[in-house]
Amino acid sequence: MKNAKNITELASWLNLSVATVSRVLNGKGESYRISEATIRRVFEAAKQFNYSPNRIARGLKLEKTDTLGLIIPDVANNFFASIAKTIELEARKNGYSIILCDSLDDETAEFELLNLLAGRKVDGVIIAPVGQNAQHVKNMQDTGMPVIVIDRYFPGIPIPYITTDNYAGSFDAVEHMISQGHKKIACIQGVKNTSPNTDRVRGYMDALKKHGIRPDPSLITGNDYGEQNGYVSTLRLMEPKDRPTAILTLSNLITLGALRALKEKGHRIPNDISIISFDEQPYSAFLECPMTTIEQQRDEIGTLAVKNVLELMKNKGTKDDTQILIKPRLIIRESVKNMNT
Amino acid sequence: MKNAKNITELASWLNLSVATVSRVLNGKGESYRISEATIRRVFEAAKQFNYSPNRIARGLKLEKTDTLGLIIPDVANNFFASIAKTIELEARKNGYSIILCDSLDDETAEFELLNLLAGRKVDGVIIAPVGQNAQHVKNMQDTGMPVIVIDRYFPGIPIPYITTDNYAGSFDAVEHMISQGHKKIACIQGVKNTSPNTDRVRGYMDALKKHGIRPDPSLITGNDYGEQNGYVSTLRLMEPKDRPTAILTLSNLITLGALRALKEKGHRIPNDISIISFDEQPYSAFLECPMTTIEQQRDEIGTLAVKNVLELMKNKGTKDDTQILIKPRLIIRESVKNMNT
DNA sequence: CTGTTAGCGCTTTCAC
DNA sequence: GTGAAAGCGCTAACAG
Numbered sequence: 001m002k003n004a005k006n007i008t009e010l011a012s013w014l015n016l017s018v019a020t021v022s023r024v025l026n027g028k029g030e031s032y033r034i035s036e037a038t039i040r041r042v043f044e045a046a047k048q049f050n051y052s053p054n055r056i057a058r059g060l061k062l063e064k065t066d067t068l069g070l071i072i073p074d075v076a077n078n079f080f081a082s083i084a085k086t087i088e089l090e091a092r093k094n095g096y097s098i099i100l101c102d103s104l105d106d107e108t109a110e111f112e113l114l115n116l117l118a119g120r121k122v123d124g125v126i127i128a129p130v131g132q133n134a135q136h137v138k139n140m141q142d143t144g145m146p147v148i149v150i151d152r153y154f155p156g157i158p159i160p161y162i163t164t165d166n167y168a169g170s171f172d173a174v175e176h177m178i179s180q181g182h183k184k185i186a187c188i189q190g191v192k193n194t195s196p197n198t199d200r201v202r203g204y205m206d207a208l209k210k211h212g213i214r215p216d217p218s219l220i221t222g223n224d225y226g227e228q229n230g231y232v233s234t235l236r237l238m239e240p241k242d243r244p245t246a247i248l249t250l251s252n253l254i255t256l257g258a259l260r261a262l263k264e265k266g267h268r269i270p271n272d273i274s275i276i277s278f279d280e281q282p283y284s285a286f287l288e289c290p291m292t293t294i295e296q297q298r299d300e301i302g303t304l305a306v307k308n309v310l311e312l313m314k315n316k317g318t319k320d321d322t323q324i325l326i327k328p329r330l331i332i333r334e335s336v337k338n339m340n341t
Numbered sequence: 342m343k344n345a346k347n348i349t350e351l352a353s354w355l356n357l358s359v360a361t362v363s364r365v366l367n368g369k370g371e372s373y374r375i376s377e378a379t380i381r382r383v384f385e386a387a388k389q390f391n392y393s394p395n396r397i398a399r400g401l402k403l404e405k406t407d408t409l410g411l412i413i414p415d416v417a418n419n420f421f422a423s424i425a426k427t428i429e430l431e432a433r434k435n436g437y438s439i440i441l442c443d444s445l446d447d448e449t450a451e452f453e454l455l456n457l458l459a460g461r462k463v464d465g466v467i468i469a470p471v472g473q474n475a476q477h478v479k480n481m482q483d484t485g486m487p488v489i490v491i492d493r494y495f496p497g498i499p500i501p502y503i504t505t506d507n508y509a510g511s512f513d514a515v516e517h518m519i520s521q522g523h524k525k526i527a528c529i530q531g532v533k534n535t536s537p538n539t540d541r542v543r544g545y546m547d548a549l550k551k552h553g554i555r556p557d558p559s560l561i562t563g564n565d566y567g568e569q570n571g572y573v574s575t576l577r578l579m580e581p582k583d584r585p586t587a588i589l590t591l592s593n594l595i596t597l598g599a600l601r602a603l604k605e606k607g608h609r610i611p612n613d614i615s616i617i618s619f620d621e622q623p624y625s626a627f628l629e630c631p632m633t634t635i636e637q638q639r640d641e642i643g644t645l646a647v648k649n650v651l652e653l654m655k656n657k658g659t660k661d662d663t664q665i666l667i668k669p670r671l672i673i674r675e676s677v678k679n680m681n682t
Numbered sequence: 683c684t685g686t687t688a689g690c691g692c693t694t695t696c697a698c
Numbered sequence: 699g700t701g702a703a704a705g706c707g708c709t710a711a712c713a714g
Contacts, residue, residue: 018692020701055692056691075423084422097440283625358685
């Protein structure tokens with residue numbers, strides 16, 4: 001059984017024109033009133049010769065590639081990997097493939113990636129941007145490319161986004177700490193002036209204020225989402241005698257660093273220090289002290305992201321002001337000590 | 342500042358032919374002895390008009406897409422996500438992009454994905470296959486598509502592969518257990534008749550035999566790499582009074598299930614049961630009992646995978662018999678109790 | 683040194 | 699009911 005390499009070969013074998021074969025293969029046989037017999041012959045030949053159309057040629061003609069670009073800061077981070085999985089599956093269901101790009105948390109790389117995707121003529125892009133700057137994302141959108149931002153948003157800049165309600169996540173977590181009698185609560189933050197961080201810190205402060213606790217600036221520390229920041233910040237926070245009784249960590253990697261610091265210094269959770277961490281992880285429940293976490297709805301973010309790019313693609317040109325905030329879920333385990341008893 | 346949508350537009354603006362512009366843009370200006378001035382003009386115009394060539398058209402003509410397909414069974418699994426990250430980065434360095442595909446541990450999906458990638462005319466594919474069957478992978482290779490298998494191999498079937506030396510991984514782990522005085526050692530396995538599993542089980546048995554312990558078939562249990570298998574198998578293993586003193590778990594998800602079962606039943610590691618787990622995870626060190634793990638060299642696997650597909654693409658047609666086994670590393674922590682004291 | 687042109691594989695308009 | 703042919707944007711062979 002030979003293989004047909006292209007539609008011309010197939011057509012000539014069938015003694016038909018490429019036009020007819022193309023129409024049949026695209027399910028337009030009926031509407032062109034091509035005879036039953038011909039239709040069947042075409043399909044049989046296609047199957048027999050194991051013919052699969054060249055999507056590159058198709059893409060060139062149709063000016064669409066059935067391809068979506070996905071830019072995330074770290075594929076190895078479970079949070080982003082989970083989202084990527086959902087996006088891939090969801091996209092595939094709709095006939096799209098994903099070009100995966102890891103921006104390495106680097107704004108320059110992200111910029112180049114955007115250009116790369118433009119050159120590759122993806123039909124849309126989903127991006128979890130890394131920096132404070134939205135200009136390059138905005139530019140891409142302005143070229144007519146459908147763009148959905150996930151994991152954050154840019155205040156004042158009209159790019160559709162889907163992200164966690166980070167404010168609520170922090171707020172609930174801190175209220176839970178307060179309900180357990182904590183008053184001196186620290187916060188190890190991520191990159192300043194990015195919406196997730198700003199909102200999480202705001203939620204943290206508002207929860208404190210609501211319960212009559214004045215936020216202490218010296219208890220808000222750190223400057224990026226990485227492990228090292230978690231480590232260093234925790235060491236610093238644990239130094240003074242009047243140290244905090246609880247820490248809110250704003251990313252899973254920060255938490256990892258915090259755990260390392262605590263372990264190194266022999267501090268135990270929750271007896272020596274309480275912790276709530278952003279991001280549920282596969283092992284959260286099985287840590288030395290099962291971790292109370294703020295779980296982002298990764299599946300929902302992913303699903304909505306592709307639903308919305310698809311939407312954007314359909315209604316190209318029309319304004320889209322999708323702004324979706326998804327409530328996270330506080331998973332209460334044992335990492336917050338009850339100080340009331 | 343307007344944008345040039347294609348090379349024709351750019352050329353006509355420059356009053357040059359598309360041929361000249363194309364040559365300059367592809368760095369062939371020198372060899373065609375195009376004048377300095379023209380070259381500069383072209384580059385300036387290209388930049389000014391923010392021109393980026395249409396890679397689809399380019400791909401159609403050149404019969405290459407600068408694109409690699411990557412098929413893995415579970416993007417959300419840290420083991421595969423880490424490999425995917427390395428592959429993406431490494432590929433990009435060489436001018437290639439990755440089309441990411443999650444096979445959901447399903448052989449039928451995997452088969453379809455392979456066809457999808459063929460239709461998308463990727464220049465090569467890297468696949469971590471899921472089933473016992475290699476036929477579809479072999480077929481793809483037989484069409485002339487460069488294919489590299491990772492994470493496993495198919496005995497007797499000549500497809501180049503890069504995987505962990507799973508035999509050595511198990512062997513070392515079990516020897517370590519034995520050195521700590523364990524004799525009754527169980528093994529929760531993954532999918533039977535797949536090379537990682539076969540080799541891991543073989544390593545486990547050989548280590549026992551080497552130290553004069555007869556492998557007990559009833560201590561080898563389980564049938565897939567998932568969490569549920571770990572859970573159920575662990576429950577079963579822990580039931581009898583003369584239960585094993587140690588368990589070797591053959592995947593990170595199996596381990597997760599085992600941890601859940603142990604926690605549920607109140608068994609503590611390492612006092613009630615010792616464990617060594619395949620796959621190092623971000624939180625391995627911070628579990629209730631820091632886990633001794635067998636760490637696969639994910640970066641190396643990823644790097645070699647792209648190096649080798651690239652190689653294959655260059656030497657298309659020639660036989661490639663790459664068969665790389667990468668030694669894993671035993672990370673000794675505290676999950677194996679010393680029974681000698 | 684630069685231009686003209688064929689053609690990559692496909693879809694679709696127009697023609698019969 | 700079906701076919702001929704143009705054209706998507708690019709590269710490269712051929713021509714000067």
